[in-house]
Amino acid sequence: MYSAVKTKNHNLKAKIVIVGAGPAGASLAIRLAKNDFSVALIEREKFPRHKLCGEFISPECLAHFAELGVLDAMLAAGGDRISETVFYAPDGKNVTVPSKWFNNEQNALSLSRAEMDERLLEKARESGVEIFEETQATGILTESGRICGVKLKRQGGETQELAADILIDATGRASVLGKLAEKIEIQNSRFKIQNSERKSQQLKSGKQKRLVGFKTHLSGAAIEKSRCEIYFFRGGYGGLSRVENNLANHCFLIEAAIVKEFSGDADAIVEKLIFKNKRAAETLGIAAPVNDWLAVSVDGFGVRNLNPAKNLFAVGDSAAFIDPFTGSGMLMALESAKILSAAIAENSFAPELIAARYRNLHREKFQNRLRLCALMRRAAFSPTFSSFLIRALSANESARAFLARATRRSL
Numbered sequence: 001m002y003s004a005v006k007t008k009n010h011n012l013k014a015k016i017v018i019v020g021a022g023p024a025g026a027s028l029a030i031r032l033a034k035n036d037f038s039v040a041l042i043e044r045e046k047f048p049r050h051k052l053c054g055e056f057i058s059p060e061c062l063a064h065f066a067e068l069g070v071l072d073a074m075l076a077a078g079g080d081r082i083s084e085t086v087f088y089a090p091d092g093k094n095v096t097v098p099s100k101w102f103n104n105e106q107n108a109l110s111l112s113r114a115e116m117d118e119r120l121l122e123k124a125r126e127s128g129v130e131i132f133e134e135t136q137a138t139g140i141l142t143e144s145g146r147i148c149g150v151k152l153k154r155q156g157g158e159t160q161e162l163a164a165d166i167l168i169d170a171t172g173r174a175s176v177l178g179k180l181a182e183k184i185e186i187q188n189s190r191f192k193i194q195n196s197e198r199k200s201q202q203l204k205s206g207k208q209k210r211l212v213g214f215k216t217h218l219s220g221a222a223i224e225k226s227r228c229e230i231y232f233f234r235g236g237y238g239g240l241s242r243v244e245n246n247l248a249n250h251c252f253l254i255e256a257a258i259v260k261e262f263s264g265d266a267d268a269i270v271e272k273l274i275f276k277n278k279r280a281a282e283t284l285g286i287a288a289p290v291n292d293w294l295a296v297s298v299d300g301f302g303v304r305n306l307n308p309a310k311n312l313f314a315v316g317d318s319a320a321f322i323d324p325f326t327g328s329g330m331l332m333a334l335e336s337a338k339i340l341s342a343a344i345a346e347n348s349f350a351p352e353l354i355a356a357r358y359r360n361l362h363r364e365k366f367q368n369r370l371r372l373c374a375l376m377r378r379a380a381f382s383p384t385f386s387s388f389l390i391r392a393l394s395a396n397e398s399a400r401a402f403l404a405r406a407t408r409r410s411l
């Protein structure tokens with residue numbers, strides 16, 4: 001069991017505290033527990049919970065699920081198997097990307113995050129991970145300029161301190177621990193330099209337009225099984241696919257300035273803007289939301305600080321955020337957890353070695369695809385450009401396959 005006291009003595013293997021039980025945090029916890037590390041996983045919410053996401057689980061994720069021991073549970077959860085994704089320009093022109101381009105053996109899976117994340121969390125529990133749900137990380141504990149634990153707040157308001165040799169930020173795009181680390185004085189000039197690099201990265205991302213994501217589950221959507229459809233419209237794009245319980249997930253990303261024009265009313269955006277995409281009007285026209293819209297703000301894409309302090313590492317979206325049109329954010333979360341767990345297992349007592357290994361692996365795996373997505377982003381938010389690209393790609397299958405695969409390709 002985890003003690004609430006700080007410790008200077010290392011056990012045989014480091015104690016690892018992971019904050020955030022999305023796919024990055026939960027899968028990392030499972031992998032580390034399998035390597036006999038003592039792992040605690042902290043999650044603000046009580047699972048199962050709804051989560052804003054397109055809920056398109058890319059085919060390559062299924063190999064990760066098999067390694068993590070959750071594949072059968074995921075496939076039995078009632079989601080839809082997606083054999084193709086069809087991208088629609090506003091005028092109805094479209095291109096198809098078959099799932100087999102990413103994995104010859106498995107289709108993609110469309111399953112709610114409530115179901116998917118719950119299954120990963122349960123597997124982590126079974127693997128011996130100590131789980132704290134409804135518990136928020138609110139601060140970082142330091143000793144001699146080094147992180148030694150995390151401050152927690154339970155839903156009832158009680159507070160607790162948890163010791164950690166290694167702390168992991170898996171809090172998603174919010175990068176909660178990375179931001180907390182920036183605020184504290186870490187007495188190590190290397191980290192001061194990294195933090196100033198991080199600020200310049202944030203400046204770069206500041207040039208990107210602020211976006212807002214919306215999501216709800218619908219009944220009555222006129223979309224066939226086995227398909228994911230993506231609709232482009234002024235200032236954004238959205239996805240529709242079937243999930244469990246005969247419902248469909250509708251999720252879209254749109255410029256914040258346009259959301260303001262509609263006073264934040266998601267239904268009005270759907271009817272007055274998204275329905276200008278002919279295919280979206282057909283599939284969504286008679287659908288009705290079965291729960292409230294979730295909304296989040298999205299402030300930038302690309303790599304963040306992987307190692308905000310000596311023994312603090314970021315994983316999943318906290319480490320790098322890729323454009324949702326690729327349907328590969330969860331894949332990156334699972335992949336980054338896999339490489340971080342390997343770096344920790346190889347170098348458990350040496351944060352500098354873990355950091356160096358993790359940085360190299362992360363760059364090798366993700367740099368190219370993030371660069372490509374930055375180039376493609378312009379098309380995603382301009383109806384004219386997306387129509388042009390869809391027309392061009394519909395005539396050339398090999399260019400389409402090349403581009404689709406490049407959104408996931410390592411160096």
Ligand SMILES: Cc1cc2nc3c(=O)[nH]c(=O)nc-3n(C[C@H](O)[C@H](O)[C@H](O)COP(=O)(O)OP(=O)(O)OC[C@H]3O[C@@H](n4cnc5c(N)ncnc54)[C@H](O)[C@@H]3O)c2cc1C
Pocket residue numbers: 019020021022023024025042043044045052053054055056057058135136137138170171172173174176213214251252253298315316317318324327328329330331333
């Ligand atoms: C509009 C949109 C659509 C998307 N669609 C898709 C898609 O179809 N397919 C796909 O693969 N990816 C998609 N993504 C990306 C995908 O959602 C993310 O890449 C993925 O969720 C990252 O996983 P993660 O574990 O890093 O973070 P998250 O899934 O965000 O998990 C972070 C967890 O940390 C918890 N947390 C946060 N702060 C604290 C705290 N202080 N204390 C304790 N816990 C905390 C949160 O409650 C959460 O459970 C989409 C993203 C957006 C914005």
